[in-house]
Each structure stands twice: as structure tokens, then as C-alpha cells.
Amino acid sequence: MDKKEVAKILEEIALMLELKGENTFKIRAYQNGARSIENLEQNLEELVKSRELGKVPGIGKGLSENVTELINTGEMTYYQELKEEFPQTLFDLFKVPGLGPKKVKVLYEKLEIETLGELEYACLENRLTDLKGFGKTTQEKILQGIENLKKYRGKYLVSTGIMVLEELRDYFQQEERVLRFSEAGSLRRRKEVIKDVDILAAVKETDRKALGDYFIAFPRVEEVIAQGATKISVRLDLGINVDLRLVTESEFPYALHHFTGSKAHNTKIRQMAKKKGLKMNEYGIFDGEERIPAKTEADVFKVLDLPMIPPELREDQGEIEAGEAGELPPLVEKQDIKGLFHIHSHYSDGINAVEEIVQEAVERGFQYIGISDHSQTAYYANGLKPKDIERQHREIESLRGKYPEIKILKGIESDILKDGSLDYEEEVLEKFDYIIASLHSNLKMDRDLMTKRLIGAIENPYTKILGHMTGRLLLSREGCDFDEEQVFKVLQKNKVAVEINSNPHRLDLDWRKCKKAKTMGISITIDPDAHKLSGFDHVDYGIGVARKGWIERKEVINGQSFSDLKVFWGLNLEDKKSEQGENTKQS
């Protein structure tokens, strides 16, 4: 049983305790415990074995005993007993906005509602209005919430959020009463999947109403969910919600920090403030009645004797402690990227010619660019046969003459076959400057076989990069199952880099795993997996993931100059010319 499953069970327990009306601090203890387990750096099973689980912050005697039982036997008596008290369908009700444990408890106890369908029916029968704490409006909102649940999944890729954000930024820039504007929330932290878009604007108090109305007039707004003096929530035509907070200019830095979160990060920061005898909320840090002035978010951290913690790091993953110790890493930045390896051309399923890709790379100021099309087994993506490779390599060699300002590399994204081998014979493999090994099919393989398959690919001496490690597609497909510990060890031993695939649907390697790679000294590549020129822009998302994962420039292979790359991979472009004058078909 992995950490995520254990954490989920603890969360469920917390929810059930709420339904029972238990002590709120006991509930919080289970929620905190769930987070501690999920964020655990160490191996959970080993902690249980060595009886050190109780030493983990947030895990005391009670939780430690329960989790130990769960790990050892696969079951937890306490959890089972609680579960028997409630029908499992009841938990669907929490997906309806505005329904929390207290209201769900009433619905369950008074109306015997156990499912979303029953709830919808009860609303249509007008049966909620008589309940204490409910009214006509609540009933209508619940009905609307159920409607929306059917219509929207309620989760969006970070790329959707960024698209919305850019439009909103333009929109707010046209309004001169907006003194400052920023994104906030999970989008600013560059989470891979977001629930809504949080934005923040500084305006004079007298302009609040006008700005709220201006926001509501944003063309994509389809429904106003809530409108108060400082907070307005809307739903856009895309289904995604946007929350706007209006603050004064002097509150802005504090509000920006507060609404950027994460919740866990904020809680810890506020505790720090409290220890220093200060009170902290979204409007400031107060010494008695007086707000300590701050112009920027960095000033806010300064009040607490902390360096500026980049938003991406604010997940309570040790960033505050690192800040206190002066050990925050210098995170990789967009301008650090010197070249790219994972680009598809029209030889396989990309839409651009190799020369167009090269021109784009030159224009963007890259030192090197690698072409890596699909390999022969990927027939669905028009994978390259050996004769296609010959042709592509000759084209690359002629382009090398034409564009001396950039190094053009011959790469390939080789499918990892079922048995872990790469997709060409050795005499073909040796013609490439580098090989990205990626899984594309048979992702549902059994864990042990999948582990062997990945290890086989990594141990192949021609493999330089492991592409989109798990094969996951965000919001639609789980990644494959394998023994992460083993695979990371083999990556480390064989000096194979692991890719952060920057396509917003993938963002694989996950940021939560980056720190592990970092600690083990495994190198990272940040690559767009571009199939058209605009796909180059996806690198921004990959940078976000890398930064969330504490990655520095020195750990990123394509953060290195070409000369360093030559050392790292022993690249020698002169050695790999294809046979001249060979007869190949033109397509």
C-alpha cells in the first residue's frame, strides 16, 4: 500500500469523524496526518518496520498505531468500523459546492439521503427547505451544483488556467483604476492541475464596487457565484471558476502571499508570526494594531526573517525550514534553457520540416536543437524506418552546414518494447547522438514486468534520457505501475537522465518526484515534446514543474552549454556522419 492510499484513508476518516460530529481537533489531527504521510520523503513501509513512524511530525501514538496496522495487515480496524456507520455513496455529496460535513449530516439523518441522485430528487420535491439551516436558496444552489457536476469535471490543466489568466491580465490592464494585478493560488504555484483561477487586484477602496462590476463584465463570465465587497467569484464559459480579491495597495503584498498559499504553507508561516508575537492575516502582519509596512512579497518574508520563497515551492515541503537555514536552492529559470532534445518533425507525427524547427530554435536563441521522431514500432505515429533515418540524417548534416550558429543533434524517441529493448538494431542505434527511451503502449503491464521493462531500457548503453516516465495523461489516464525505488537506482547507476515532459497533458516526471531525483544525483531534461512550433512554448510548464521540484540549473542537462553537453554525453558530432551516396528513396 503506498503513501497516497494511506493518506486517502486518513482523509476519509477525518471526513467520517466530521459526519459523526467529533472533536474538531481530532479531525484536524487526521487531516494533518494524511498530509504528513503523503509528503513523506522516506519509505513508509520501512518507517513502520523500524517503528519510527511516530517520530514523523503530525503522527503520534494513535495515528502511528493505526497506520502500522494498515501497512502490516492491509486493513485498519478503526477505519472499517467507521466505514460501517455510513453508506459509501454519501461521500459523493461533498462534491456539491456548499455542502460540507454538517449539511451532509443533516441530509443523511433527517432525509435519509445517501446518493447524489436522491439529493437531486429531494431538491426537485422541495424537501430541503424545511430543514434547519437550509432554505430555498440553498436548495436551488445544490440543484445547480449537481447540474454543474454533471457538466464539468471541476479540474483543469494548468495550461487552461494560464490561457484564462493571460486574457484576464490583458483585460485588467485596460482598466486604469487597477493599481496592481497578480495571479495567485495554485496557478501561481504552478500546480499541474487546478480547480480554479485566483487573481488579485489592488484598487482604492472607493473603486472596489466599480472594479467588481468591471470583472463581472469580462466577456467569458457566464455566472456570478458570489459578490461581496472584497471577493467576487464567477464561472466562465469554459466551466472554470475565477476568484477575484480586491485589496488596497498597502495590503497587496500580504494578500498576494496569503492567496498564493498553499494552505499548509500559510498555516506554518502564520504560526511563525505568532511565535514572534505578531498577528498575520491577508491584510498584513501586525505588531499590536500596527501593520508592518511591505512593498513587495519579499518584504513580507523579510518581516519573518525569511528570504523570498518562490511561489512554486510553497507546498510546505521544507521550503520554510530551508529558508530559515539559508539553504533555498537557486531554481532553474526559463532563460537557463540552452537547447532542446525532444522535438518531432514531419518525418513522424510532427507538422514542421526539420529546417523550420532549426530556424525556430535559432530565433529563440538556443545553442543546440535535437530532432527526435518516433521509432519504427510507433506505426500510429508514422515511426521512422531505418531508411527514413538515413534520409533524415543526411538532411540534418546539410542543415548543419547551412546553420553553423546552432548545433543540430540527431536524436530519436525510441519506443520501449514489451521486453525492455529499444526499437532498432544496434547498428542503427549507434548512428544517433542520443536516444530518448519512452513508453507508449502496453502501459497496463504487471508491476514487476513493467519494472523489468523500464530497467531494461535504462540499462541499454544507447539510452541517454528516459522520456515521460509514467506515461500518464493528466485528468484522463493513470501512469503505469512500477517499482520507483528500483528504477531510480538504475537511472542513477547508468547516468541516464529523466525527462520532465513539458506537455501540459503529461508534466511527467511529476514534481513530487523531482526532489528524489535531485538527491540521488539523477540529471533532468526539460523538454517540450513539441509536434509543432508553438509547442516550444510548453517548456514554460516544464520549468514550472522543475521549480516546484526544487531543481536547479546545474541539474538540468539542457541547462548546460553545448561544450558541457559534449563532456556529459561524450558527444562528437563529427563521428556520426551517415554513409554518403547511398541510394535511398525520396518521399
Place this chain on the structure above:
DNA sequence: GCCGTTTTCGGCCCGACTGTTTTCAGTCG
């Protein structure tokens, strides 16, 4: 249920908005 350089008992982060109330509870972030 967790935690401890003012503590092994007595705390546990904070505020806005909404809807239902008539001063507040519940939800959300």
C-alpha cells in the same frame, strides 16, 4: 489526536461570504 526553550495540560491559524437567522453557523480558501 498531536504537541511542548514559558506547557505533560490545554492549547490547536484566520477571515470573507452566504443564507438563515435576528447574532450566527457552515463552507471555503
